Amino acid sequence: MNLYELTIAEAAKLLAEKKITSVELTQAILDRIEKVDEKIKAYICVTKDKALEQAKESDKRRAAGKSLGKLDGIPIAIKDLLCTKGVETTAASNILKGFVPCYNATVVQKLEDAGAVILGKANLDAFAHGSSTENSDFFTTKNPWDTTRVPGGSSGGSAAAVAADLCLGAIGTDTGGSIRQPASLCGVVGLKPTFGRVSRYGVIAMASSLDVIGPIAKTAEDAAIMMEVIAGRDRLDSTTLIDKVPEYSSEIGKEIKGLKVGVPKEYFVVSSSGVRTSTTHTYSGMDEDVEKAIKSAIEKLKSLGAEIIEISLPHADYGMAVYYILQPAEVSSNLSRYDGIKYGFSISASSHQLPACLPAGKASSLREVYTKSRGKGFGAEAKRRIMLGTYVLSAGYYDAYYKKAMQLRTLVKKDFEDAFEKVDVIVTPVSPTPAFKIGEKSDDPVQMYLSDVYTVPINPAGVPAVSVPAGFATRDGKKLPVGMQVIGPQLSEGRILNVAHQFEKAININNVKPSL
Amino acid sequence: MMLTREEVLQIAKLASLELADDEVEKFRQQLSDVLELFKKIDDVDLKNIEETSQVTGLENVMREDEVLPSECSREELLENAPRKNENSIIVPKVIEDKQ
Numbered sequence: 001m002n003l004y005e006l007t008i009a010e011a012a013k014l015l016a017e018k019k020i021t022s023v024e025l026t027q028a029i030l031d032r033i034e035k036v037d038e039k040i041k042a043y044i045c046v047t048k049d050k051a052l053e054q055a056k057e058s059d060k061r062r063a064a065g066k067s068l069g070k071l072d073g074i075p076i077a078i079k080d081l082l083c084t085k086g087v088e089t090t091a092a093s094n095i096l097k098g099f100v101p102c103y104n105a106t107v108v109q110k111l112e113d114a115g116a117v118i119l120g121k122a123n124l125d126a127f128a129h130g131s132s133t134e135n136s137d138f139f140t141t142k143n144p145w146d147t148t149r150v151p152g153g154s155s156g157g158s159a160a161a162v163a164a165d166l167c168l169g170a171i172g173t174d175t176g177g178s179i180r181q182p183a184s185l186c187g188v189v190g191l192k193p194t195f196g197r198v199s200r201y202g203v204i205a206m207a208s209s210l211d212v213i214g215p216i217a218k219t220a221e222d223a224a225i226m227m228e229v230i231a232g233r234d235r236l237d238s239t240t241l242i243d244k245v246p247e248y249s250s251e252i253g254k255e256i257k258g259l260k261v262g263v264p265k266e267y268f269v270v271s272s273s274g275v276r277t278s279t280t281h282t283y284s285g286m287d288e289d290v291e292k293a294i295k296s297a298i299e300k301l302k303s304l305g306a307e308i309i310e311i312s313l314p315h316a317d318y319g320m321a322v323y324y325i326l327q328p329a330e331v332s333s334n335l336s337r338y339d340g341i342k343y344g345f346s347i348s349a350s351s352h353q354l355p356a357c358l359p360a361g362k363a364s365s366l367r368e369v370y371t372k373s374r375g376k377g378f379g380a381e382a383k384r385r386i387m388l389g390t391y392v393l394s395a396g397y398y399d400a401y402y403k404k405a406m407q408l409r410t411l412v413k414k415d416f417e418d419a420f421e422k423v424d425v426i427v428t429p430v431s432p433t434p435a436f437k438i439g440e441k442s443d444d445p446v447q448m449y450l451s452d453v454y455t456v457p458i459n460p461a462g463v464p465a466v467s468v469p470a471g472f473a474t475r476d477g478k479k480l481p482v483g484m485q486v487i488g489p490q491l492s493e494g495r496i497l498n499v500a501h502q503f504e505k506a507i508n509i510n511n512v513k514p515s516l
Numbered sequence: 517m518m519l520t521r522e523e524v525l526q527i528a529k530l531a532s533l534e535l536a537d538d539e540v541e542k543f544r545q546q547l548s549d550v551l552e553l554f555k556k557i558d559d560v561d562l563k564n565i566e567e568t569s570q571v572t573g574l575e576n577v578m579r580e581d582e583v584l585p586s587e588c589s590r591e592e593l594l595e596n597a598p599r600k601n602e603n604s605i606i607v608p609k610v611i612e613d614k615q
Contacts, residue, residue, distance in 0.1 A: 098596075099596055100595065100596065102587065102588035102589075102592035102593065102595070103587045103588055194572070195571050195572055196572050196574065209569060209570070209571065235579060238574075238577040238579075239570075239572075239574065239577075241572060241574070315560070317556070318556065318557060318560065320553065321553055321554050321556055321557045322557075324550065324553060324554070325554060325557075332531060336531075336532070339532075340598065341597075341598070341605060341607055342596070342597055342605065343596035343597060343598075344596070344598075345598075346598035346599070348598060348599055348608070349598035349599060363608060364608070365608055365610075366607055366608045366609075366610050367532070368608075369607070369608060370532040371532050371533060371534040372534050374531075374532055374533050374534070375533050375534030375535060375536075376534075378533070380539075380542075383533055383535070383539070383543070384543060384546060384547065384550075386531045386533060387524070387527045387528060387531055387533070387543060387547060388547055388550060388551075390527050390530050390531040391527050391547070391551075394527070394530060401554060401557075403567065404557050404558075404562055405557065406567035406568060406569060407562040407565040407566070407567050407568075408557055408560060408562065408565075409567070409568045409571075410565055410566050410567065410568040411560070411565065413568055413571060445546050445549065445550060446549050446550060446552075446553065449550070449553070460568075460571065461571065462571030462572055490572060
């Protein structure tokens with residue numbers, strides 16, 4: 001077996017038994033990146049020397065009997081939305097090209113404190129705005145299962161890196177599906193934790209009432225191991241929860257016999273004649289292969305002893321509208337900090353400081369520094385969202401859009417609370433379709449937004465959800481992964497990871513890998 | 517719901533974004549399409565429904581007001597500024613000269 005194919009749990013065991021070293025493991029991954037990432041383009045930058053240095057330190061600690069735990073010596077990729085001290089952090093945007101933070105995001109610091117080896121920065125849709133990485137201002141990441149297709153997004157670089165064995169695990173962020181959807185499209189596990197469970201300090205903000213940070217991994221167990229390290233209260237992020245962080249990896253391994261699994265009737269619309277119809281536009285787009293895979297996944301859960309219960313999320317259909325009002329509103333506010341003055345691209349900088357793709361210009365006033373730096377520095381999707389958010393927050397429209405969305409959010413959240421009175425977890429698809437072709441939706445924001453229909457209502461409700469591989473759809477003779485979403489009440493990460501783990505063991509498709 | 521060109525330019529102004537001419541028309545179309553998606557929120561009766569802004573119910577998180585050293589020095593922080601002069605960031609003049 002190649003070292004790069006190991007899971008975190010397997011590698012941690014071999015490291016502990018001194019059968020491999022972190023330097024060997026890290027070198028194997030770096031060689032793999034060298035060989036394969038040309039095709040996948042998962043990384044914006046690979047910090048090779050630093051990674052090998054960290055691996056060496058890890059081996060020294062272990063030799064001295066001072067190992068820091070399961071992540072000590074494990075190579076991890078970081079979405080380029082998290083600040084890394086001394087390493088360029090771009091959010092995959094031209095406006096932040098060249099930005100080098102002088103501090104680590106809390107999550108990066110916690111990983112380093114646990115001995116993890118940081119491999120580099122993974123590609124994303126600029127500022128995490130998107131579902132395909134096509135909105136990256138630099139390049140599009142390819143899906144390892146079919147390189148003519150998108151890996152999903154926005155954490156597409158992270159998910160593709162995990163799927164292509166270019167790291168053992170990765171960090172992603174999720175505002176409306178940005179961990180779960182790429183995990184689903186790339187056939188790996190992605191956990192969106194409870195709002196406030198993981199610190200956002202040092203993470204470039206998108207929509208502050210929705211953003212969460214979480215792991216993308218090869219297995220549910222690996223995601224649990226990473227969560228144990230990154231979760232917890234942080235004095236630098238006042239939205240973090242004070243609740244004690246459980247040992248997630250010991251919460252998995254329980255039988256799911258008697259577990260009550262809810263299936264929302266709004267998502268699967270089947271007429272009495274057995275013909276699939278849809279009463280609403282929003283859910284009419286579920287691909288037949290996705291539906292088949294999820295239905296057979298539900299049967300599998302049943303065979304493991306789970307009780308399947310039909311539930312209703314009456315406001316699910318409004319989740320999209322709520323999300324696409326609140327999110328751009330918060331984006332427009334968070335992105336107002338990019339002004340061409342303090343850091344990032346500026347029209348007023350001298351030309352030698354500018355990236356080649358952005359021409360120098362002239363600004364005659366402070367206001368022009370703002371408007372021109374932002375006009376040139378932001379890509380199309382960032383501009384769309386800033387403008388949409390500015391519109392829904394502007395005088396005369398606040399009550400019509402923003403206030404109503406905040407009220408509807410209460411109802412969306414209550415739907416989940418009511419459902420969790422009756423069931424332990426809820427199961428849905430992650431994405432209505434398998435990975436789509438590069439370019440297929442890139443100039444149609446509405447179609448692109450609809451690819452998040454099953455993931456976006458989760459964020460306004462603040463509950464955790466995990467995406468776990470459930471099967472495949474075949475397109476053009478290629479296998480494309482289909483993911484199942486397991487949703488739980490707030491702070492039930494251990495429970496949903498356990499369901500994902502039990503399911504994974506039962507369907508046993510982890511060994512099916514993309515051929516590269 | 518179809519935005520006008522003037523509305524798009526007004527939004528851009530509020531957002532401090534300079535748009536190229538072709539962008540104005542493209543965004544007019546695309547933003548109008550997205551606003552169309554929002555229409556359905558008017559179907560719901562929202563009378564007496566509270567707004568939710570903080571989803572986990574945390575409020576007024578307090579801590580001691582302690583002075584702690586910054587992880588970054590002034591020099592490091594200024595490192596990323598596009599135009600600087602020793603310890604300052606250079607910006608265009610914002611006060612008009614009196615004639």
